[in-house]
Amino acid sequence: MMFDFTAKMICNYDESKTPEKLKENYSAFLSGLISFPLNIPGTSYWKCLKGRERARKTLRNMLLERLASPEREHKDIMDFIIQEMKKDDTIVTEEIAVDLLFGLPFGANETTSSTLIFAVQYLGSHPSALAEITREHESILRNRKQKDSGITWEEYKSMSFTMMVVNETVRMGSILPSIFRKVDKDIEIKGYTIPAGWMVLVSPPAAHFNPNVHKDPHVFNPWRWQGQEPTSGSNALMGFGGGIKLCAGVDFAKLQIAIFLHHLVTKYRWEVIKGGEVVWRQSTGPIFPNGFHVRISEKTK
Numbered sequence: 001m002m003f004d005f006t007a008k009m010i011c012n013y014d015e016s017k018t019p020e021k022l023k024e025n026y027s028a029f030l031s032g033l034i035s036f037p038l039n040i041p042g043t044s045y046w047k048c049l050k051g052r053e054r055a056r057k058t059l060r061n062m063l064l065e066r067l068a069s070p071e072r073e074h075k076d077i078m079d080f081i082i083q084e085m086k087k088d089d090t091i092v093t094e095e096i097a098v099d100l101l102f103g104l105p106f107g108a109n110e111t112t113s114s115t116l117i118f119a120v121q122y123l124g125s126h127p128s129a130l131a132e133i134t135r136e137h138e139s140i141l142r143n144r145k146q147k148d149s150g151i152t153w154e155e156y157k158s159m160s161f162t163m164m165v166v167n168e169t170v171r172m173g174s175i176l177p178s179i180f181r182k183v184d185k186d187i188e189i190k191g192y193t194i195p196a197g198w199m200v201l202v203s204p205p206a207a208h209f210n211p212n213v214h215k216d217p218h219v220f221n222p223w224r225w226q227g228q229e230p231t232s233g234s235n236a237l238m239g240f241g242g243g244i245k246l247c248a249g250v251d252f253a254k255l256q257i258a259i260f261l262h263h264l265v266t267k268y269r270w271e272v273i274k275g276g277e278v279v280w281r282q283s284t285g286p287i288f289p290n291g292f293h294v295r296i297s298e299k300t301k
């Protein structure tokens, strides 16, 4: 659902209306992303390269089609990229445009959906947090002037507890077990020198579960973020990365999660049927080998 929605926002892509299988190609690309580089048919690496090639081809064809019929507006990210391409002093070539279009669904793939699974799990097993977030969203509905309107920007900005839940979920969920940085000048740290040119593997969970940074780090406690600026990149919360390579989709992801939780807690209740076990892989982050099965029922008014 998250992939389909994001692909629609990026390039109005609708899998049901095309024979191209963008999602399938992304999955192939992702599953071979960190694999032994043996490029012969059948290996994960080969599938990864093929997935990337096919997904880029689909996106390039869509871009070229749109460039050929500029009169139609789609109001998606591809339209913005095309506007940039047409500027006189542009640096956005066709290659860069395809890279941008390819990179965004990649960043959005499985990050937001895994975070949502964790949010549903954590809330389901912490009744006080579930009660608090439900109170926040029911109060939004109660105070809404036009009852059948969608969520407004003001309502979204008032979701302070929800943002604490997102932070806490990202802290405990740590979707990306590691991120890489290149050292551009010698760094002295605790008596060691990391020489310029080295790669450093930064581990967000090491900060997220450090008891000197977070009291009782293994406890799901959204209230620990109370009164703190809901910052996305800090030493306490590195789930969205940090610095100049901070997640480009952080605000979009938070918005998606908040909207999903709004509908979930105001309209539905759920019980876990089976699954939910998590395995962390360096290449893919968390995976749920047995899925996470819940029975959802509508709340009675």
Ligand code: HEM
Binding pocket: 006, 103, 104, 105, 107, 108, 111, 112, 115, 170, 175, 176, 179, 180, 238, 239, 240, 241, 242, 244, 245, 246, 247, 248, 249, 250, 252, 253
């Ligand atoms: C809960 C959901 C998400 C999480 C936890 C997450 C996490 C991250 C992290 C940790 C990084 C930094 C990687 C690094 O430093 O090497 C990153 C980068 C990035 N993310 Fe996300 N992400 C999420 C959702 C999204 C979404 C929805 C999009 C796109 C719509 C997106 C697009 C990107 C892009 C383009 C980058 C690269 C930024 C750059 O290199 O300048 N992410 N994300």
